Amino acid sequence: MDARILNELVDSFWKLLIPGIRVTIPLTLLSFSIGLCIALAVALVQVAHIQVLKQAARFYVWIIRGTPMIVQLFVVYFGLPSIGLTLPAFPCAVIVFSLSVGAYCSETVRAAIESVPPGQLEAGYCVGMTFTQTMRHVIIPQALTTAFPPLSNSLIGLVKDTSLAYSVAIVEILATAQRIAARTYDYFWLYCEAGLIYLIFCTFLTWLQRKMEKRLERKR
Amino acid sequence: MIELRNIRKSFGPREVLKNISLKVNEGDVIAILGPSGSGKTTLLRCISFLTTADGGEIVFDGELFRANHSSRKDILRYRKKIGFVFQDYQLFANKTALHNVTLGLTVGRKMPKTEADDIGKKALEKVGMLEWSDSYPSQLSGGQQQRVSIARAIALNPSVILFDEPTSALDPKLTGEVLDVMKRLADEGTTMIVVTHEMEFARRVADRVVFMEDGLVVEENTAEEFFANPKDPRSVDFLRGIQRGVSQAD
Ligand SMILES: Nc1ncnc2c1ncn2[C@@H]1O[C@H](COP(=O)(O)OP(=O)(O)OP(=O)(O)O)[C@@H](O)[C@H]1O
Numbered sequence: 320m321d322a323r324i325l326n327e328l329v330d331s332f333w334k335l336l337i338p339g340i341r342v343t344i345p346l347t348l349l350s351f352s353i354g355l356c357i358a359l360a361v362a363l364v365q366v367a368h369i370q371v372l373k374q375a376a377r378f379y380v381w382i383i384r385g386t387p388m389i390v391q392l393f394v395v396y397f398g399l400p401s402i403g404l405t406l407p408a409f410p411c412a413v414i415v416f417s418l419s420v421g422a423y424c425s426e427t428v429r430a431a432i433e434s435v436p437p438g439q440l441e442a443g444y445c446v447g448m449t450f451t452q453t454m455r456h457v458i459i460p461q462a463l464t465t466a467f468p469p470l471s472n473s474l475i476g477l478v479k480d481t482s483l484a485y486s487v488a489i490v491e492i493l494a495t496a497q498r499i500a501a502r503t504y505d506y507f508w509l510y511c512e513a514g515l516i517y518l519i520f521c522t523f524l525t526w527l528q529r530k531m532e533k534r535l536e537r538k539r
Numbered sequence: 540m541i542e543l544r545n546i547r548k549s550f551g552p553r554e555v556l557k558n559i560s561l562k563v564n565e566g567d568v569i570a571i572l573g574p575s576g577s578g579k580t581t582l583l584r585c586i587s588f589l590t591t592a593d594g595g596e597i598v599f600d601g602e603l604f605r606a607n608h609s610s611r612k613d614i615l616r617y618r619k620k621i622g623f624v625f626q627d628y629q630l631f632a633n634k635t636a637l638h639n640v641t642l643g644l645t646v647g648r649k650m651p652k653t654e655a656d657d658i659g660k661k662a663l664e665k666v667g668m669l670e671w672s673d674s675y676p677s678q679l680s681g682g683q684q685q686r687v688s689i690a691r692a693i694a695l696n697p698s699v700i701l702f703d704e705p706t707s708a709l710d711p712k713l714t715g716e717v718l719d720v721m722k723r724l725a726d727e728g729t730t731m732i733v734v735t736h737e738m739e740f741a742r743r744v745a746d747r748v749v750f751m752e753d754g755l756v757v758e759e760n761t762a763e764e765f766f767a768n769p770k771d772p773r774s775v776d777f778l779r780g781i782q783r784g785v786s787q788a789d
């Protein structure tokens with residue numbers, strides 16, 4: 320690695336970090352938040368035994384888990400226009416990533432809700448709360464504490480999965496690296512650098528996860 | 540004030556409650572005694588609609604509730620008149636002691652927080668747990684948790700409090716502190732239905748004893764009479780069994 324490459328890498332570091340901050344992070348946070356809401360809804364439908372919705376939820380999880388995310392992206396971004404529905408790339412990516420997070424995390428959340436002792440719900444009833452109130456104030460907070468580590472893993476997984484957005488013409492970290500390298504031919508170094516940006520994001524999230532876990536533990 | 544009429548419950552082929560009828564007046568302290576598996580817990584759970592009975596009626600303050608199908612709304616309204624103290628406390632694990640006591644007020648009854656906190660603190664003080672207000676259940680001993688759970692019940696000012704073996708998960712030292720709290724409540728005129736294996740408590744605190752066996756009320760008597768002159772041979776057997784247990788323990 321000579322001085323020219325080093326200079327170039329320092330220069331491109333910021334060029335990669337900026338789409339990371341402008342695209343990857345918003346895409347991750349938005350998709351994860353929406354996905355978590357979907358996951359919670361799907362899990363609740365299952366623990367509350369709402370029959371019709373339960374079937375629908377199962378069907379949804381089955382489809383999402385059984386097909387590759389890149390195929391889903393293609394269907395939504397390249398496929399939908401051919402049946403008359405054209406969406407910009409970013410919303411397409413948000414839809415696909417949210418649905419994916421929703422499907423995978425719903426199982427995590429459902430298991431966490433079911434791990435809360437049934438007596439907690441009964442205690443809620445006995446202080447005059449409804450099912451919904453007890454879920455909201457007692458069961459779900461406890462379940463989310465339990466589900467926190469696996470959910471953090473899903474979040475970290477999503478950061479990396481957003482690189483798939485490259486395939487639907489979203490200029491995120493990987494696409495930017497590709498563009499710079501196309502000019503300079505330093506593919507090796509630029510792709511490594513793209514990886515480094517992801518590594519930095521994920522390391523930060525891992526550190527945050529540990530800190531939060533310690534805080535949650537203190538309450539138990 | 541609360542009257543059970545012909546409460547029935549089966550689990551599969553097993554009849555656990557066979558037409559239980561019972562009348563409880565205001566201020567009564569009723570001890571429900573009986574061997575393991577006689578249906579005591581099931582009875583309390585049917586009274587609080589945690590388990591749906593197969594049949595029977597509950598008359599509460601003059602209003603009739605059907606034990607097998609009351610609407611969700613009726614059950615919610617009904618439950619606001621009862622308190623329940625579980626054998627394993629079941630404090631809300633994600634809430635501090637004070638929040639455990641006030642949650643039913645702020646969420647269940649939409650009471651403003653400051654007002655609820657006042658009531659909650661008074662309830663905690665009554666059970667000697669005020670200084671533990673900010674502790675989480677996992678930071679408390681079993682006896683302390685059970686006292687908080689009693690505070691949680693009394694804060695809601697229920698017409699009757701149901702206790703399901705409130706001390707059976709505690710060692711003897713901690714049992715005492717919980718029984719003291721319950722005795723104080725009884726002295727203040729709280730209406731209580733207590734399933735217990737603590738004969739001393741039943742003898743000294745309860746007004747009446749209901750002895751159950753095999754899903755039936757075998758004997759209903761004043762506490763004094765029940766322990767001095769039990770009428771039913773099965774009660775006699777039961778008491779003798781306990782006496783033997785005690786003398787063995789000595
Ligand atoms: N959910 C259930 N499903 C099936 N059988 C049950 C259920 N709950 C209780 N039973 C049965 O009903 C009978 C009465 O149980 P219950 O818990 O009411 O007895 P208990 O008098 O409270 O006993 P203990 O003193 O041991 O607490 C037991 O034979 C028990 O196995």
Ligand SMILES: [Mg+2]
Binds near residue numbers: 579580581704
């Ligand atoms: Mg029992």
